[in-house]
Amino acid sequence: MNSKSQTSYTVKEAEQALKRYCAYRERCHKEVEEKLKKMNMIPDARDHIIYILLQENYLNEERFARSFARGKFRIKKWGKRRIISELKFRQISKRNIEFALTEIPTEEYYTTFNELAFKRLKQIKETQPQKIKKKLADYLLYRGWESSLVFEKVNEIVN
Structure with a gap:
């Protein structure tokens, strides 16, 4: 056995x-x-x-959701869409997902997004603007950043 x-x-x-x-x-x-x-x-x-x-408070879904959102945002640099998707996959309630998102300060969210976009742009070895835009957009979208933010940023920083 x-x-x-x-x-x-x-x-x-x-x-x-x-x-x-x-x-x-x-x-x-x-x-x-x-x-x-x-x-x-x-x-x-x-x-x-x-x-x-x-x-005995070993298990607390709200605490889990808040911790998960903080960690994935700060450590993995995930956007809100990816965090929401992963929390839904873990069957976290809509209410607790909303609480979790309050753990991400708005200013820090946009600062992180900008830093991530510029960091990734420097890593892309393409020369054609369209290919650069696609690679940058794909990367940011995969990480769960909102498409409106992504396309605005990509068009702003890639000529």
Whole structure:
């Protein structure tokens, strides 16, 4: 019985494991649910453990969403569209997504966008303006920046 999927846990053991899992970094309900499924916990046990994690504040969706938005913006330089998309994928509520976006100061958002656009422009080795514009726009759009911002900036900085 070496295989992890074959290991069985008592509810108490699973609860302790999940507390450590949640204490390590912020988690969303979906991640916790998947972890419990991998541990082969039955639905009643999963519900019980999630209830305890919520009661003891190990699991907090609003806190997760805020932390996620801050981190992805500051570290990965993602735009709001990508952050929203990733939070929706993690089944975060619309209300918590709105709270999460308040973690990104407007001025810092535009400053980061400008720095990212100019940094990427310097890295592009193309010589034709149309190809430069396409590469720059594709990069910024992939990172989740709003298309109106992207196309305005691309047209402004590429001649």
